[in-house]
Amino acid sequence: MSSTASIEASALTKRFGDFVADDRVTFAVEPGETYGLLGPNGAGKTTLIRMLTTLLPPSAGTARVRGHDLVREKRAVRSAIGTVSQAITTDENLTVRENLSVQGKLYGLWGRELSRRIERRLTQVGLWDRCAQVTRHLSGGMRRRLEIARGVLHSPRVLFLDEPTTGLDPQSRRSIWDLLAEMKESDPELAVVLTTHAMDEADFLCDRVAILDSGRILQEGEPEKLKRLLDTGEHVEIETDRPVADADRDVVIALGAANWRSPVAGHAEFQSRPGEGVGRRAAQLLEERGYRIVHLTIAPVTLEDVFFSYTGRGLRE
Ligand SMILES: Nc1ncnc2c1ncn2[C@@H]1O[C@H](COP(=O)(O)OP(=O)(O)OP(=O)(O)O)[C@@H](O)[C@H]1O
Ligand SMILES: [Mg+2]
Structure with missing residues (x-):
């Protein structure tokens, strides 16, 4: 100092x-x-x-x-x-x-x-x-x-x-x-x-x-450095026509979805490694399981993802 x-x-x-x-x-x-x-x-x-x-x-x-x-x-x-x-x-x-x-x-x-x-x-x-x-x-x-x-x-x-x-x-x-x-x-x-x-x-x-x-x-x-430190670089948001059941959530997590959170029913967010297509595969998988995908966003991680990964808490929960 x-x-x-x-x-x-x-x-x-x-x-x-x-x-x-x-x-x-x-x-x-x-x-x-x-x-x-x-x-x-x-x-x-x-x-x-x-x-x-x-x-x-x-x-x-x-x-x-x-x-x-x-x-x-x-x-x-x-x-x-x-x-x-x-x-x-x-x-x-x-x-x-x-x-x-x-x-x-x-x-x-x-x-x-x-x-x-x-x-x-x-x-x-x-x-x-x-x-x-x-x-x-x-x-x-x-x-x-x-x-x-x-x-x-x-x-x-x-x-x-x-x-x-x-x-x-x-x-x-x-x-x-x-x-x-x-x-x-x-x-x-x-x-x-x-x-x-x-x-x-x-x-x-x-x-x-x-x-x-x-x-x-x-x-x-x-902030940029903290985002880079996350081993996940992609932020995925999926909106479905109804809440995702726990069993389906677990299948998505097994694809490589980290820090899954659902601040409101029918809206899920998670992080994934960039370039592995986890977001698209997750949406596809949910569709196969009878959900309608209302919205899919795949973007770089945000400071909120950083916050969540350290505190285990989202801000909208
Ligand atoms: N005078 C006090 N006596 C006893 N406990 C206190 C006192 N002031 C704060 N605390 C406790 O210390 C902890 C930290 O409180 P603080 O107000 O610093 O949190 P914060 O990070 O500012 O939270 P927030 O985001 O809600 O503003 C809390 O558990 C609070 O109850
Ligand atoms: Mg305070």
């Missing part, structure tokens, strides 16, 4: 009584990098972010944020970071503008500079026309966007985003991605740590991702 890393976590551990929420988590994020924490519910992502943002003391291990020790230099860490937490933390009784104004003053912003930033951030998240509205009257997605505007108001050098786009409509999601891209452009050293359950989002936003389960990092690397 280089000494110039934006984040260096070394064996960070959090215990709640006997329960270990984060277990010796070690990773580094370089300036300019976007790092994704991926993992099922309860994996320890939020707990990790809460430690790294000084909200929760680690039980063991150490971390530095822009060179500052998490525990001994809390203030310095706090002034370097911006946080968008998974929970809603804006004050519902203040107006949209007041929420940002309070935050800005905490970071020493005032006067014209503060007003300018508030307008810019609210415009970026599509809430400028709502600036005078009382926060409790915003919709859920709007409150989420206000949280984000507030977290980035002071242009932090290290940004933690805990499920920033959960609950947002497609257009709002895109506006958040644009906002991130713009922040990176104006600060090429900006380091971002984000969690998401949307694997497509993780794939194109993150330079590297870590797959976290039961408090441990199971795998880490560039």
